[in-house]
Amino acid sequence: MENIVEMRNIRKEFPGIVANDNVSIELRKGEVHALLGENGAGKSTLMSILFGLYQPEQGEIFIRGKKVRITDPNVANELGIGMVHQHFKLVHNFTVTQNIILGRESKRFGFVVDEKSASRRIRALSERYALNVNPDAKIEDISVGMQQRVEILKMLYRDAEALIFDEPTSVLTPQEIHELMKIMRNLIDEGKSIILITHKLREIKEIADRCTVLRRGRVIGTVDVASTTEARMAEMMVGREVSFKVDKKPAVPGDVVLKIEGLNVLSARKVLGLTDFSLEVRAGEIVGVAGVDGNGQSELVEAVTGMRSVESGTIRLRGRDITKQGVRERIREGIAHIPEDRHKHGLVLDYTVQENMILETYDQKPFSNHGLLDFPEIRKYAECIVEAFDVRAGEGVDSLARSLSGGNQQKAIVGREIELDPDLLVAVQPTRGLDVGAIEYIHKRLVEQRDSGKAVLLVSLELDEILNLSDRIVVVSHGALIGDVQADETDENEVGLMMTGIRKGESA
Amino acid sequence: MTPKVDPAGRTRRWTIPKKYVNSLFAVLLGLIAGAFFMLAIGRNPFVGYFYLFKGGVMNLKYIGQTLATSTPLILTGLSVAFAFRTGLFNIGAAGQMLMGGLTAIGLALTFEHMLPRGILLAVIVLGSIVAGGLWALIAGVLKARFNVNEVVATIMLNWIAFWTVKYGVYAFFRDPQQETQSKAIDAVASLKAPWLTSLFPGSYINLGLFLSLIALVIIALVLDKTTLGYELKAVGFNRSAAEYAGIKVNRGVILSMTIAGMLAGLAGATYWTGYSSNMQIDTSSLPSQGLDGIAVALLGTNSPVGVLFAAVFFGMLQSGKGFMTAVTGIPPEIADTIIATVIYFAAAAVLIERVLDAWRKRRASKALAATKKGGEE
Known part of the structure; x- marks a missing residue:
């Protein structure tokens, strides 16, 4: 030929x-x-x-x-x-x-x-x-x-x-x-x-x-x-055997951690990006948000983390109304966020790894005291994360974040957010652009978080990831919640169909 | 087997931080270009440079003069560098310096016979810092609240300051004999100190030098050791990430613009109530230290230590050029041209870096080839 x-x-x-x-x-x-x-x-x-x-x-x-x-x-x-x-x-x-x-x-x-x-x-x-x-x-x-x-x-x-x-x-x-x-x-x-x-x-x-x-x-x-x-x-x-299935036990959902009611949010283009949106996430479960890109996922994530103000509706964390709070207050209340774009939001690329590890906590003890940074403490903390999350960097915690590979950057972010010990972990496209080995690793860590009683809100455009990892799946289309199904009772076809805006039970 | 060689193919005992290497090359290339300029007008560059540098450092008077000229440059350079490190481009150092200077002159003339010297100087210095800070605050607020580009805002504010000073000096502090300048301040209100002047007799050196060095240390500490510096730099490097981490970006913009203005304001006090003792208003241009501050920051790679060296270097050229002209007849514009060329090369640092990288790579591969050959034999 x-x-x-x-x-x-x-x-x-x-x-x-x-x-x-x-x-x-x-x-x-x-x-x-x-x-x-x-x-x-x-x-x-x-x-x-x-x-x-x-x-x-x-x-x-x-x-x-x-x-x-x-x-x-x-x-x-x-x-x-x-x-x-x-x-x-x-x-x-x-x-x-x-x-x-x-x-x-x-x-x-x-x-x-x-x-x-x-x-x-x-x-x-x-x-x-x-x-x-x-x-x-x-x-x-x-x-x-x-x-x-x-x-x-x-x-x-x-x-x-x-x-x-x-x-x-x-x-x-x-x-x-x-x-x-x-x-x-x-x-x-x-x-x-x-x-x-x-x-x-x-x-x-x-x-x-x-x-x-x-x-x-x-x-x-x-x-x-x-x-x-x-x-x-x-x-x-x-170069080694990989497991595709995420190994996880059935979820044991506890109290409601995140409760969103009647949320309306404007998108960057000043039109409603999220309309009358309600959602509950309980401790000990992973709720996956499926949908085609640009159907309200960013607005949902930004509203929950405090990066975007809402038009109406309420967001509650463990029963407390946090709708009006800023980003930093919500982090203190127990929300951690693995952002979709690790270069735009997740890291200051020109800061070293250790400086990046305290991005949300630099003003707290032990990392600073009366406004002065305590570098030995910061280094100790960063080295712990790098060790625990297998972040590989040429010069260790002194490497510029920019010099790390995508997978290692992501592992560093995941490590930083998990170390915040949050009640709610918002993970957006946590494995985007990563290779099989890193994906396997990060998935394992997310399931670990669930098993230790955290609430996890997973937003992903990879349907496989949603299906594999979630305990419950909600589908968004044009800013509205279209479906809410148990992960073990649905399949790719059903979720895929809902992603196009057709509700469960309606015929195509 | 592949033997290990470092990129340059040899071991190094000491190294200059890489960020300064480009600046040193820029200076070198600028001086070489200056030599060609001198040759082009038929002068011997070795003679020219000899007297240019001699004029900067030949005796205590000229050393004092170099340091006195450097003083406001250190501060305006720091102002630009600090703003730049936090993601802002402060073109307004000239205006902030003018407002600081007007305030300093005004306070000096108003209180020079009322307050003891120590308190008087403190009032003058603090007044200039506050005035410069407030002037820059305007640009900061415009940027944070209305997203007005700080470059545009500070350029406008430069000229507003320029006319404010013209009016202010003429209306309130005019010298009865000479209408185009303010009254001269009394020695008691000047930052010149007798003991310092006697160390460097005949020069305009003043306490502003120490103030600028103190400011330099404070800025270096703020940038590298404090949570404030951490926040402001994060905003400068990546606004989105700062927002994500819950850092108040708008507050940071306003704050860092204000700090930059405070530095430039202090430069005004050191210049008009230190180097000089009155304010001239017959000029049609902004004080040169404002734009020179940008050059100083650029050449000093926006680091406090770099700013110090760059400011002293420029100060030396500035104060030496008169001597060069007097002795050799080479026009002083040659010195200005050298400064301008150095700035061009510093701005083209990326280009220089590429050339250096290519050069290093070639050496490294040669070294590698040589060792390989050696291994095979």
């Missing part, structure tokens, strides 16, 4: 690390080739080299058997390589057509942009691949799933043969994922070839023909997906 893309013995170094070490990979015509690996395994680097964003120190690239040098993304486009980035590169107040032709405008008389014919061509492409995209819609008016299809169309419009998908499912609902899989099969049927970057084994099993596993910049092996189990691939990826 012909190889569309062949990368041979690629080596790429960054200061201090070898991101790709003698990596070889080939993409056959008409296959879906999965690239599997933990964070920092070198998947993105390898694909960035193929897409012309980096130059390798060693190694060769062949496209359709011919040796090429890909010096920048334009060259990659010329060679028929297209990429759908994890974060879409779209102009929000442009139409679909305008976005697709951006940088490739066909012109009349040399300067008038010919949008009409472009629009026709896009419509034709959309029909051929069953993408169902309206070329005249504005990006800001269409769903995330639809935006992704615009990115796919962008590649097709540029006649790409080899399509790279970087973690394409992380922003989609289960139904949208299903649709995407169908689209990928259409693309293959039409003669395209696909490289799929992912760390979700189930998707690989479902769609991929072959899978190349990377670990620490090296190829561990390329396997035939049909004849390899998920467990085997996970083991190749992590």
